[in-house]
Each structure stands twice: as structure tokens, then as C-alpha cells.
Amino acid sequence: xxxxxxxxxxxxxxxxxxxxxxxxxxxxxxxxxxxxxxxxxxxxxxxxxxxxxxxxxxxxxxxxxxxxxxxxxxxxxxxxxxxxxxxxxxxxxxxxxxxxxxxxxxxxxxxx
Amino acid sequence: xxxxxxxxxxxxxxxxxxxxxxxxxxxxxxxxxxxxxxxxxxxxxxxxxxxxxxxxxxxxxxxxxxxxxxxxxxxxxxxxxxxxxxxxxxxxxxxxxxxxxxxxxxxxxxxxx
Numbered sequence: 029x030x031x032x033x034x035x036x037x038x039x040x041x042x043x044x045x046x047x048x049x050x051x052x053x054x055x056x057x058x059x060x061x062x063x064x065x066x067x068x069x070x071x072x073x074x075x076x077x078x079x080x081x082x083x084x085x086x087x088x089x090x091x092x093x094x095x096x097x098x099x100x101x102x103x104x105x106x107x108x109x110x111x112x113x114x115x116x117x118x119x120x121x122x123x124x125x126x127x128x129x130x131x132x133x134x135x136x137x138x139x140x
Numbered sequence: 141x142x143x144x145x146x147x148x149x150x151x152x153x154x155x156x157x158x159x160x161x162x163x164x165x166x167x168x169x170x171x172x173x174x175x176x177x178x179x180x181x182x183x184x185x186x187x188x189x190x191x192x193x194x195x196x197x198x199x200x201x202x203x204x205x206x207x208x209x210x211x212x213x214x215x216x217x218x219x220x221x222x223x224x225x226x227x228x229x230x231x232x233x234x235x236x237x238x239x240x241x242x243x244x245x246x247x248x249x250x251x252x253x
Contacts, residue, residue, distance in 0.1 A: 032183075040143035059239050070144075070229060071184075078239065088238060116182055125239030128174070131183040 031055065033133035041109050042137045049104040049135050051119030055103065059125045060102040061086075061096060062113050064115040065134070077102055109139045133136050142167040142234045147246035153220055153251050161215040161247045163204075163230035167183040173197075173206055173213040178227045187215075187228070199200070220251045 035050045053060065057077040058079045063086075065070040073086030077096040091113060093105045102121075106113055114138050149163040154244060172191045174182040188197030190213065197204050202217045214228065217228035230244040 061239065062225050062243075070245045071241070072243075073240045074194075076239055088234055103154075120184075122239060128189060129239070129241060131176075131185070133183045 032119055032121055032130060033118075034132040034135050036135060037133070038136040038138075040140060041106075043110055043139055045135070046106055047106050047109060049099065049106075049119075051102045051104070051116055051136070052100050053102075053121040053130075053132075053133060054100065055072060055121060055123075056099060056129070057121035057123050057130075058099070059122045059127075060096065061120040061122075061129065062092070062102070062104045063118045063120065064088065066115050074117075078126075109137075113140045114139045115138065116117075142232060142242045144232055144242050144244040145231050146215070146228075146231050146247050148245075148247070150248040150250055153249070155222055155253050156219045157251075158184075159215070159217040159220045159249065161225075161228055161230075161249070163213045163215065163244060165211050165213065165230075165232050165242075167211075167232055167234050168210075171234045174231045174233070175202070175204055175213070175215050176229040176231060176243075177230065177231065178246075180226070183228065191221055198240070206249065222251045223252055225249055225251045 032053045058097040075094040095119045119132040122129045175187040188199040190197040193208035231241045
């Protein structure tokens, strides 16, 4: 099985443009998450979804939105990108919010 | 709020040396504790975990013991290899139903032949 796939692998984006980072899992996990990784800060939770049809805000949600129309997909949208959103973005999933999380390979985003 | 503190890196060791990466935490209740590893250019992989006090997680020669009295979860390996070079993250999962993992800032390990 593929586990978790993310697309694109990397992207350079002009400030003010919108972009959607894609995340798909094939493990039928109920819970999914988006984290951003910044040097010296570890990973910080942006948004999460405990089950299809529900979403919640994490530690750093401003400037990001998510949707969870089905179990497998959890896209992250930047409506109007800013340079401070330059980061590596990781999608993760877990069987439930109380189980261990599995991570995707990441998307490296640069906002200029 | 909950937090995780890791020793600062980078840590540079020779092959077959003993490894310790310190991790301490602050949390209410009884969190689950994890070590994740990130190899260059890859995502995070779960290395080991412990869900209650005095539990020892182990995998691939790495070990960590959940010490509630010292709020610690130090990662150890008796003999490191060049292939262990990576970034190691300590993390906790608290009592929240968000599933949120609280990560330390990561410790880079470089093992030289």
C-alpha cells in the first residue's frame, strides 16, 4: 500500500497567490492532520480532522483552510500566500485521534 | 500548556559510539510519548513509543523509558551506525481528543565512519 501521498513534492509560489496542497491516504484512517515544519521549531499542527465531515483548528491555523469531504483526502488551502508560509508541510493520519500517526513525505513550499 | 524539550544538536558521534538524546516534557495527566526519526529528504517515521509510566519502547536497537518521576523519555542506542544519521523528534500526545502531537524542536545526529 502507498500509505500517505502528498502533492506536489515542492512548489515556488508568488505572494498573494492561492494554492492547495493535496494529501491522500489509503489506510482508511479516521483522523488526519496537517503540520508545518520550521527549523528550530519542530512540527506544529495547522488543522486536523477526527473523521470525515469534521475539521478543527490546531496551533497555527491562520491563513490556512481545510476540508474533509471523504475519508481518504484532506487538502490544505492557502488562500493568499505570504512569505511566512514558506515551510515544509506534512500530512499525517491515524486510525483514531488516540492512535499513532503516520506521516507523508512532505511538500516543500517557498513563497516569494 | 503541554511542551517537549530536547537537547540541542547537532550531535556528532563516531560509529559504534553510545547515543543519548535527552527529552523532557511538561504535560497534565498521563501523556503517551513518542520518538520519530526523519531521514534526509523524507517524512517522519515512528521509531518507538511508550504509553504509560515505566514502559520501555524499543526498535532497531533504540530504547527509551517513560520516566514520570523525572518527566523524561531519553533516547538511547548502544552502538550507532552511519545509517542512523537523521533528525530525531521527541513528541507527546496528551489527553486532548484533537490527536495533536506536541513535538520537540528536533535533534540532528551525524554519525561518522
